[in-house]
Amino acid sequence: MVEYLMIFSAALVLLTSVTLIQMILPSSEAAEKSLYLMQADAAADSIAGAINTVYANGQGSVRSILVNVDCGWSLQLDNVKNVVRMMIWTSGVMENLEKEVEYRILYQHSLPKIAPGVYTVIVEWRNDKNSPEAMYLDSYDSKKIHLNLVG
Numbered sequence: 001m002v003e004y005l006m007i008f009s010a011a012l013v014l015l016t017s018v019t020l021i022q023m024i025l026p027s028s029e030a031a032e033k034s035l036y037l038m039q040a041d042a043a044a045d046s047i048a049g050a051i052n053t054v055y056a057n058g059q060g061s062v063r064s065i066l067v068n069v070d071c072g073w074s075l076q077l078d079n080v081k082n083v084v085r086m087m088i089w090t091s092g093v094m095e096n097l098e099k100e101v102e103y104r105i106l107y108q109h110s111l112p113k114i115a116p117g118v119y120t121v122i123v124e125w126r127n128d129k130n131s132p133e134a135m136y137l138d139s140y141d142s143k144k145i146h147l148n149l150v151g
Helices: 003-056
Strands: 063-068 071-079 083-090 094-101 107-116 117-125 136-137 146-151
Touching: 003 063, 003 071, 003 083, 003 094, 003 117, 003 146, 107 136
Parallel strands: 117 146
Antiparallel strands: 063 117, 071 083, 071 107, 083 094, 136 146
8 A cells, every 4th residue: 555655655756847847947037028128118219319329419429338138139220110120039930029210220230040149239420421321240259230311
């Protein structure tokens, strides 16, 4: 009788541990996805805010911000919807986050497949009237993204 009780107890412990693992794994994936979405939303909001600030301050202004995204991402300036768009990949699915800007974006700009990490985004409206609107990554080592606005 005691042997049956021990076998039943061992089976119950095994079943409990398997069930707990199956409950914890999806919740940790959901928490990770939420973290990435919050980071991307904050980054898109900061970039849009920096663009709006530079545009409001006029020619010659510069604003630098830091953005941190712990997953692969892409950055776009969309001249059709006039938004900053961040795309991140979580659990094999692409998520888009868009923030409107006051500045009228002239052209479509894109930085695909940016590695995870902390980047300095430098938004500048140069005094040089011949300077084109542009968005580029200095290098993956320097982790500096430049956005040049034009009036």
